Amino acid sequence: MLSGDYLRLTWSTLRSGRMRAVLTVTGIAIGITAVMMLTTLGEGLRIYVLENFSQFGSRIIAINPGKSQTGGMGALLSSTQPLTLEDAQSLRSLPYAIEVVPLVQGAGAIEFGRRVRHTDILGTGSDAASAWRFNVVLGRFLPQSAGYSQPFAVLGHKVRVELFGSANPLGSFIRVGGERYRVIGVMEEKGQMLGFDLDDIVYIPIDRALTLFNRTGLMEIDITYRAATTAEAMAERIRERMIARHGGEDFSIMTQDEMLASLDRILGILTLAIGGLGGISLLVGAIGILTIMVTTVRERRGEIGLLRAIGATRQQILRLFLAEAVLLAMAGGLVGLLLSALFLGLLALAIPALPIQISPLFLLLALGLSFLVGLAAGTLPALQASRLNPVVALQGE
Numbered sequence: 449m450l451s452g453d454y455l456r457l458t459w460s461t462l463r464s465g466r467m468r469a470v471l472t473v474t475g476i477a478i479g480i481t482a483v484m485m486l487t488t489l490g491e492g493l494r495i496y497v498l499e500n501f502s503q504f505g506s507r508i509i510a511i512n513p514g515k516s517q518t519g520g521m522g523a524l525l526s527s528t529q530p531l532t533l534e535d536a537q538s539l540r541s542l543p544y545a546i547e548v549v550p551l552v553q554g555a556g557a558i559e560f561g562r563r564v565r566h567t568d569i570l571g572t573g574s575d576a577a578s579a580w581r582f583n584v585v586l587g588r589f590l591p592q593s594a595g596y597s598q599p600f601a602v603l604g605h606k607v608r609v610e611l612f613g614s615a616n617p618l619g620s621f622i623r624v625g626g627e628r629y630r631v632i633g634v635m636e637e638k639g640q641m642l643g644f645d646l647d648d649i650v651y652i653p654i655d656r657a658l659t660l661f662n663r664t665g666l667m668e669i670d671i672t673y674r675a676a677t678t679a680e681a682m683a684e685r686i687r688e689r690m691i692a693r694h695g696g697e698d699f700s701i702m703t704q705d706e707m708l709a710s711l712d713r714i715l716g717i718l719t720l721a722i723g724g725l726g727g728i729s730l731l732v733g734a735i736g737i738l739t740i741m742v743t744t745v746r747e748r749r750g751e752i753g754l755l756r757a758i759g760a761t762r763q764q765i766l767r768l769f770l771a772e773a774v775l776l777a778m779a780g781g782l783v784g785l786l787l788s789a790l791f792l793g794l795l796a797l798a799i800p801a802l803p804i805q806i807s808p809l810f811l812l813l814a815l816g817l818s819f820l821v822g823l824a825a826g827t828l829p830a831l832q833a834s835r836l837n838p839v840v841a842l843q844g845e
Contacts, residue, residue, distance in 0.1 A: 473776060479784065507672055511670075513667075515699070529694045530665020531665050533658075535666075535690065545671055549580070549672075550666050551669065552570075553667055555569060556625035559622060570650070571657020571660070572657075573653075582636065583636040585634055587632050601630065602650070603635070604634075618633070683703055737773055744769075744772070766834040773822045778822060781815050788814075
């Protein structure tokens with residue numbers, strides 16, 4: 449049996465059962481569309497989040513109180529010394545250190561006249577804007593202070609709009625958590641990241657924030673460093689300095705590379721999980737191919753017997769039915785890709801801000817997946833057809 453014979457027989461079989469073939473192709477197409485849509489949106493979301501996270505700079509190391517890894521009852525009972533402003537000041541003298549940003553966060557009421565907005569309050573130092581690559585559009589950021597800081601506040605974009613509208617807020621007095629502050633700056637609009645609104649924040653000096661929130665320690669210290677050193681070397685310098693001050697390693701250090709790697713792993717797993725949900729639809733399509741091919745083998749027993757009687761081998765019968773299953777699955781895959789492109793194009797037009805990342809690898813994987821589905825679903829019926837006794841098949845017909 450020549451290759452052309454396989455194609456003619458397969459095509460004639462599909463034409464004779466158009467409705468059955470259309471339903472089978474539709475089932476696979478829906479599965480491929482679901483997988484492509486979900487994985488593409490998941491990959492786009494992963495890249496979008498990583499890009500937004502990277503906007504804070506590529507050379508940042510974060511220090512948090514407490515060890516990230518603990519072992520045994522002794523570790524659970526050991527005391528943890530909080531991070532202090534003195535720790536942050538000491539880290540400024542490290543080689544290659546550029547900016548040191550102490551950080552404490554809380555929430556409270558921001559009042560201006562009769563207007564009140566409940567939002568996040570971020571206590572930080574004068575280096576925060578430059579370290580995080582945040583720009584000030586009006587006024588200036590928090591100044592350096594040798595002693596107890598002046599009651600100055602810098603508003604996020606949304607807070608400024610809610611409290612002042614289009615008016616210039618510089619020089620105005622607001623109440624932050626019941627205390628009186630003077631507005632000296634407004635930050636540029638940044639949007640949201642990981643569900644956190646970067647515009648709905650009020651920045652106040654770190655020492656005043658510690659008093660306002662009645663805290664004895666910092667939540668985090670961020671350090672930026674020069675390109676002349678590596679993240680690992682800088683992290684080791686920080687570790688040595690902090691151990692010397694605390695008498696032990698009761699803190700956690702995470703570099704920007706580690707943050708991005710951890711976030712990438714989490715989002716990658718999420719993308720695979722989302723794709724797996726779409727794969728359920730593809731599984732249903734595979735079951736449809738299996739059911740139809742089993743039915744086809746039963747209906748074509750006489751044809752199989754006749755082919756065997758005129759010299760067709762078992763391998764040729766096997767390849768014939770496998771070709772039908774694979775052709776149906778591949779046709780469904782192509783239709784699914786076209787539907788995916790159509791739906792993603794409509795989504796991009798309807799929601800321009802939606803992160804859509806179409807990877808050529810996903811297109812190839814979708815076609816490869818269609819091929820594997822057809823091969824897997826068609827193997828059992830094809831084996832069943834190849835093992836039919838031609839005499840019994842013809843007698844049954």
